[in-house]
Amino acid sequence: MLNDQIARVTDRIRERSHISRGAYRARIDAAARRGVHRAAIGCANLAHAVAGCVPAEQDDLKQDAKPNIGIVTSYNDMLSAHQPLERFPDIIKRAVRAAGGVAQVAGGVPAMCDGVTQGREGMELSLFSRDVIAMATAIALSHDVFDGALLLGVCDKIVPGLVIAALSFGHLPSIFIPAGPMPSGISNGEKSRIRQLHAEGKVGRAELLEAESAAYHSPGTCTFYGTANSNQMLMEIMGLHLPGASFVNPNTPLRDALTEAASRRILEITARGNDFTPTGEMIDERAVVNGMVGLLATGGSTNHTIHLVAMARAAGIHITWQDFSDLSDHVPLLARIYPNGAADVNQFQASGGMPVLIGSLLDHGLLHGDVRTVWSGDGLASYRDQPVLKDGALNWVPAPRESADTTILRDGSDPFSADGGLKILHGNLGQAVVKLSAVKPEHRIVEAPARIFRSQDELLAAFKSGELHHDFVAVVTHQGPMANGMPELHKLTPALGVLQDLGFKVALVTDGRMSGASGKVPAAIHVTPECAQGGSLAKLRDGDMIRLDCNAGTLRALVDAAEFAQRKLPEVDLSANHHGVGRELFGAFRSAVGGADVGASVFA
Structure with missing residues (x-):
């Protein structure tokens, strides 16, 4: 049934x-x-279509056999x-x-x-490549x-x-x-550990490259x-x-x-x-x-x-x-x-x-x-x-009816959790997606002041300078499909993971994407409407209190409603994201693309 x-x-x-x-x-x-028009198309058309085949196949296709x-x-x-x-x-x-x-x-x-x-800049073409x-x-x-x-x-x-x-x-x-x-090469857990050590400055590029090459080999x-x-x-x-x-x-x-x-x-x-x-x-x-x-x-x-x-x-x-x-x-x-x-x-x-x-x-x-x-x-x-x-x-x-290793794969009668771990968040910042299957229960509610960044590089620079050793919600704005093609922000995972492991309450909120390898830090992603379309996320300021409640399915700025409504959207210059590594060829895509919630497509 x-x-x-x-x-x-x-x-x-x-x-x-x-x-x-x-x-x-x-x-x-x-x-x-x-039906297929092979038998009905003009002789020149068909000759072009079969000219590259061996002679026997040419004959088969000419005769539509x-x-x-x-x-x-x-x-x-x-x-x-x-x-x-x-x-x-x-x-x-x-x-x-x-x-x-x-x-x-x-x-x-x-x-x-x-x-x-x-x-890197090329990531801003990644999502658009699907439609190409x-x-x-x-x-x-x-x-x-x-x-x-x-x-x-x-x-x-x-x-x-x-x-x-x-x-x-x-x-x-x-x-x-x-x-x-x-x-299989080096374990994914070991790869992740070395990435985090590199983010902390405890291992150098040579060690990191060796580990990455052992994983992707x-x-x-x-x-x-x-x-x-x-x-x-x-x-x-x-x-x-x-x-x-x-x-x-x-x-x-x-x-x-x-x-x-x-x-x-x-x-x-x-x-x-x-x-x-x-x-x-x-x-x-x-x-x-x-x-x-x-x-x-x-x-x-x-x-x-x-x-x-x-x-x-x-x-x-x-x-x-x-x-x-x-x-x-x-x-x-x-x-x-x-x-x-x-x-x-x-x-x-x-x-x-x-x-x-x-x-x-x-x-x-x-x-x-x-x-x-x-x-x-x-x-x-x-x-x-x-x-x-x-x-x-x-x-x-x-196939066997039972898993050979229940630490990896289980039956529906004994699942790892009763739900699939995907939540849709709603609130005055818009609608967002959060994946919880790798986030521990104690990290699923974060209420902390916002720290606003315009790129993941800004966030990583603040992390490396020691500015982020406190509770905060990282808000990375103008990362949606219309703004810059909606790149993945996977480089943030090790840094935010380090801060969470140090005991700080941290979360990510963005109108961009995370990798398919989204991990242990709560991340409200794909926020729509995106900032470039006038989304409320763009109105946030440093210090605004944010509450991300994955259990209740809410994402809210704890700001007076009247004040928040009166805030003007900032003017953000995105021109630097619109040229280089071929990005200048995708202006029509950025103009035509729909929101993440409808597939971020230029077709509909």
Whole structure:
């Protein structure tokens, strides 16, 4: 039986989205009826489309004898998570050819790394890169010669951008193929400890670089549970991956076998196959709610309170932060993966991983099990199975029903906490998101004077000069999407963690983002309306008392209401954030972008 609250939230999303979802379905249904135009386009058009193929495939496509699969890849060899994708097109082409189809690389999309750009000017392009990726994927598929798509992406903005584009071409089936996490290196806890020692000035750059290099040491996704690995969880629990595909290490026989299996499966779910599964029909309100539940049950990245909203809107589905919050009250926390615990994603996988997690959520009525997926017609039930390779043959077998390590992964009957640890805060400073799964109960209420900063560099300079050894609420303003692209402020985590460990009451309030690795310090983030749109956060002054109550869900400036209303917004010169490292090219994005609560997108 489906949990009553899951059902209620799904029903209200469906009701709220009735008109927009209906219009979306009408568009993709019309596109599906029209079909692929490969056989109908002009001879010169078709000649251009097939000229790069080997002669036999040229003939197949000219005669429209076989389905054609478009590959969209985020490969580059600077980023560890995407480097393994170099091999994937050749693997896919061979597997598709053997199964009776043709595959072409339709296009590439940019893939920037938030780990490289943290605290630097390039981070101000990070969130916008999601929409660029969606548009680049649309260009790749716009040639209108494909029966389906295989989408290769891993990290923070890449997967959400690919999903938005896949839903824009929702009349086609799409399967997402991940690269997998790198093997475990230095523990995330040890990495965090050395970062904090460096922030305190107790170890130098050489020691810090050695530790970071021991953590990020080989091809594959970073092993902490940030946005990249939250992406992989989402793609599996929303049915866009093959079962058990998310966390298999790259460049292994099992990883390659899963890539081959996805390549074969895409042919079966095209309109020419026997199980037509268009993405826009498959990703409905139930699938979106399943994604939200998975995020909450695993303590996933706060970035998805933005990305999931934008992804859902691409399918005509309107979800809100309140939907997240209401689900969080009823979805237990079942996983402890760094930064919400000591384990990394490889240890999560070894403890049972996605099959055990999905099985537990299904058993407790916390998922819509009757959704469509790219894999089979029996909904999420098949996602209880795990892939195994024996004598070179790939099969799926029932996964254990129980976790192999209950310090990492638990059943719904014995959760780490009864709720998902995500709260929406309301008050006279606006609306904000706070992630509590890594914040100890004694740190969840902070009432202290505000200290106002215009950038994270200002805050770090004050920390290094010894000005912040007292109770305070750090308020970092003008960090929203319209102001400067909404960069992550992850560099603040070690400094604020040091102050909290010294016994001071500290918190962060900002209209910017934190990393998917948001940690132990209470952080009210994504404050909307943002400062650049006239949000009340911009009215704060040094010394104003702030009360952040994560338990009650409130965020308030304890300032006389009449005085606060009369305060004028300060004039802040943001021009320095609008040029350099390509930022001058994104003026139109800053002007058109919506608020964080509606997905921080330029599309709607």
